[in-house]
Amino acid sequence: MRFKSAADLRVGERGVIRELSLDELPVKLLEMGCLPGTELEVKHVAPFNGPIYFRMADYHLAIRRELARLILLEDSVEDVA
Amino acid sequence: MIGGRKALKVALVGNPNTGKSSLFNALTGLNQKVSNYPGITVEKKSGFSKLDQRSIAEMVDLPGTYSLHPSSIDEEVVLRTLTEPDNPDRPDAIVAVADATNLKRNLYLFTQVLDLGLPTILVLNMVDQVQRKGIEIDVEKLEEAFGVKVVLVNARRGEGINVLKQSILELSHELRAPVFDIRKDAPNYAESARKILNLNGDYAAWLIASQVSELSYLSASEKDQLEQLTLRSEVDTKKLHIRETIQRYKIVNDLLKEAVTVSPEKDRSWSGRLDRIITHKVYGVLILLGLLFLIFQAIFSWAELPMNLIDTVFNELSIWIKDTMEPGALRALIADGIIPGIAGVVIFLPQIFILFTFITLMEETGYMARVVFLMDKLMKRFGLSGKSVVPLISGTACAIPAIMATRNIESWKERLITIFVTPFTTCSARLPVYTVLIGLVIPSEKIMGINLQGIVLMFMYLLGFGTALGSAWLMSKMIPTRTASHFIVEMPAYRVPLYKNVLLTIWGKGKSFVTNAGKIIIAISIILWVMASNGPNEHFTEAERFVAAEVDTTQLTPEEFASVVDGYRLEHSYVGYLGQAIEPAIRPLGYDWKVGIALISSFAAREVFVGTMATIYNVGSEDEMTVMEQMAAEKNKETGKPFFTFPVGMSLLMFYAFAMQCVSTFAIVKKETNSWRWPIMQAVFMSGFAYVVSLITFQLLS
Structure with missing residues (x-):
């Protein structure tokens, strides 16, 4: 079974990080607070399916879709939009 | 130097977008200078701050970073400055700057800084935002937990700066237990690494050992020894790095649960609303x-x-x-x-x-x-x-x-x-x-x-x-792909720009242009002028005699005669000969030897083109027309019509659009890529392309 990843969220949706693909994910992202238990919310998506603009805990950052796919989320996702 | 004592050296360390530069500007004002770290092109900002009537501190604003584990050259600078015992910028004390509205991520870096063991002050910046967002911070609890002085400032408005200065004066060295103890997770590993690198602290050694393959400044033997050590000790550096990160965040999270209360989320409303338009797809x-x-x-x-x-x-x-x-x-x-x-x-x-x-x-x-x-x-x-x-x-x-x-x-x-x-x-x-x-x-x-x-x-x-x-x-x-590329960019909240920061930046840019590029431009202008005012033979020194022999002087007024002499002289100056030497190569592009001179001198800096034109046409002419007028007045010797026609002008525009013509660019590319291969390839490719496009342009238009 495939878990929902941060790349599957639509604008306005939130999710909580469940686990990370540590082999591929740069440690820098972890150091910036992207850790299991952290809440994410998609704020915007760049043109042509570009990077995703997240609110991660207390701040905002943008990462590319490929990277967001490595961030797996808890099943329950509340829809705020 | 105050009273024979060396000025205290203080380094500012913090995440990007924490207002670190504003704090640096508030502390130093105009007493700052921007230079480069030796051998690399990372900008170094340092300056002096008057702490009280008797004491001055030297402040260094280190590049913003999210972690002390370096992943770029900028971050290497931070690591080297803070860890190398013989580094000329090694600070006596650290001022760690944190964005008070985003303490979690900021304190992660702060706990790393603490583990270096230097006297440290924690500055919480943007305290005005804290109140607006309904955040309450228990400062005493933070001070107690980390064993450091915590100072609240609003660097943009200069609030809390004097308290910070006083705290720097009162700093003392205290021994405290590390937040993350590398010796527990990898016994002997950091200690051995420390000996290889000849460092003082275990944590500093681990920071370097964790990134060996990424670091550019280590010697081959140091790299080799560290890699051997890592193999021998069976340490998985990436796993250990992750474990460190998780441990630090856990400690910070546990502390923040007690020390920070957040009222129901007041999102950065206007910033968020602004982004709905500014980051909109259309x-x-x-x-x-x-x-x-x-x-x-x-x-x-x-x-x-x-x-x-x-x-x-x-x-x-x-x-x-x-x-x-x-x-x-x-x-x-x-x-x-x-x-x-x-x-x-x-x-x-x-x-x-x-x-x-x-x-x-x-x-x-x-x-x-x-x-x-x-x-x-x-x-x-x-x-x-x-x-x-x-x-x-x-x-x-x-x-x-x-x-x-x-x-x-x-x-x-x-x-x-x-x-x-x-x-x-x-x-x-x-x-x-x-x-x-x-x-x-x-x-x-x-x-x-x-x-x-x-x-x-x-x-x-x-x-x-x-x-x-x-x-x-x-x-x-x-080019083959080496590693997957990562794109991680923080989106800071919008801020009203601080005119002081803007002015200090553009002042610095203007100054560095005048002192760097300006020196070359002035030097080239003068060299060219000298070359145009002197010649190798009697055709230059006795131009009047040659002109008188060649031209029917009775038809000319004295002014016209002088003008012809000047033209003759320029043609036989050093510059004239140089331009004539390359004329065959550039004639198909529509240029003559005068343009040739300008092209040659443009390799120092493109803008020299205009200066060269000014000098070339100025020589011998007493009235000061603008360069453009002088160029417009230039006649084609064969047709008698203006020399700078539409095809010639367009061809020159194309040449300047594409040619790699600037020695400084060449030098910086050599420096940044650390090889001669790339700048040489770049120069050959760009200039070759420029030649071909200009050739086609001129031939098609004329």
């Missing part, structure tokens, strides 16, 4: 295009008045010197060599100031991060990163800082391509060349209210961008 892109258009128009039209003024002032000065000084070599050197040379430097300042005002405002407001976000997908298609937009836009000012700005692109391939193609974008040194050539061959008419010359200028900018993107795409197909 409006956002339109806003960006509009802004870029505004910048082009501003550089072209707003700068005109001050530039004309500068031009007039220096012309008047030259005339005044000619009227007051005794005729002779010195007068000629000052009036015809030095003053036009200086004028050729100062004339760019209005454009540089306007452009850097825009760029600094984009950075200060937080808009630049949105540009990167919006453009990433598009840029990736050309093998570039969204982060390449910043260098490409900065390249419109000068390729040197732009190439330096590629440092924060993590992927080596994307960075290399960005460095390679950035010199195609229209730098400010090309602008005066374009201005003169466009003014010469494009009529000043209005089409639908827009100046035709402005449209052509914009076309030249787009051509530069287009060529940069096209060659980037070509390169991305040719």
Whole structure:
């Protein structure tokens, strides 16, 4: 079974990080607070399916879709939009 | 030095976007200087701060970083400054700057800094935002937990600065247990690494050992020994790095649960609302295009008045010197060599100031991060990163800082391509060349209210961008991919720019232009003037005799005779011979030996073209016409019509658009890529391309 990843969220949706693909994910992202238990919310998506603009805990950052796919989320996702 | 005592050295360390630079400006004011770290192109900001009546501290503003584990050259600087025992900038104390509204991520770095064991103060900046967002911070609890002094400041308004200065004076060295103890997780490992690297602290040794393959400054033997050690100790550095990160975040989280209370989320409402438009797929892109258009128009039209003024002032000065000084070599050197040379430097300042005002405002407001976000997908298609937009836009000012700005692109391939193609974008040194050539061959008419010359200028900018993107795409197909590229960009909340930060930045840019590029321009101008005022043989020294022998002098007035003599003399000067030597190669492009001289001198810096033209046509002419008028008056010897026709002008525009003509760019590329291969390839490719395009342009149009 495939878990929902941060790349599957639509604008306005939130999710909580469940686990990370540590082999591929740069440690820098972890150091910036992207850790299991952290809440994410998609704020915007760049043109042509570009990077995703997240609110991660207390701040905002943008990462590319490929990277967001490595961030797996808890099943329950509340829809705020 | 105060009372024979050495000034205390203090380093500012913190995440990007924490207002660290504002704090640095508040502490040092105008007592700051911007230089480079030796051997690398990372900007070093240092300055002096008066702590009280008797004490001065030397402040160093280290590059912003999210972690002490370095992943870029900037971050290596932070690590080296803080850990090397013999580093000239090694601080006596650290001021760790944290954004009070985002303590979690900021305190992660702070706990790393603490573990270096230096006397440390924690500064919580942006305290005004804290109240607005309904956050309450228990400062005493933080002080108790970390065993450090915590100071609240609002650097933008200068609040809390005096308390901070007092705290720096009162700092003492305290021993405390590490937040993360590397010796527990990897016994003996850090200690052995410390011995290899000859460092004082275990944590410092681990920071380096964890990134061995990434670091550029370690010696081969150090790298080798560390890699052997890692193998022998069976330490998985990535796993340990992750474990460290999780442990630190856990400690910080547990503490923040007790020390910080947040009232129901008041999101950064206006910043968020603004982003709904600014990062919008359609409006956002339109806003960006509009802004870029505004910048082009501003550089072209707003700068005109001050530039004309500068031009007039220096012309008047030259005339005044000619009227007051005794005729002779010195007068000629000052009036015809030095003053036009200086004028050729100062004339760019209005454009540089306007452009850097825009760029600094984009950075200060937080808009630049949105540009990167919006453009990433598009840029990736050309093998570039969204982060390449910043260098490409900065390249419109000068390729040197732009190439330096590629440092924060993590992927080596994307960075290399960005460095390679950035010199195609229209730098400010090309602008005066374009201005003169466009003014010469494009009529000043209005089409639908827009100046035709402005449209052509914009076309030249787009051509530069287009060529940069096209060659980037070509390169991305040719260079094999080494590692996956990562794109992690923080989107800071929008801020009203601080005029002081903007002014200090553009002042610094202007100063570095005058002192760096300016020196070359003045030197080349004077050398060229000397070369044009001297010749190797009697054709130069006894020009009157040769002219009298060749021409029927009875038909000429004394003025006309003098003018012919001057032309003859220039043709037989050193510069004349040099230009004539390359004339066969450039004749197919529509150029003569005078243009040839300008092309040669442009390799020092493109803008020298205008100065060279000024010097070449100035020599022997007593009245001070502007360069453009002098060029317009130049006749083709064969046809008797103006020399700078539409085909010649367009061909020259194309040559200047594409040729790699600047020694400084060459040098910076060599420095940044750490090899001769890339700058040489770049110079050959760009200049070859320029030759071919100019050839086609001239032949098609004429």
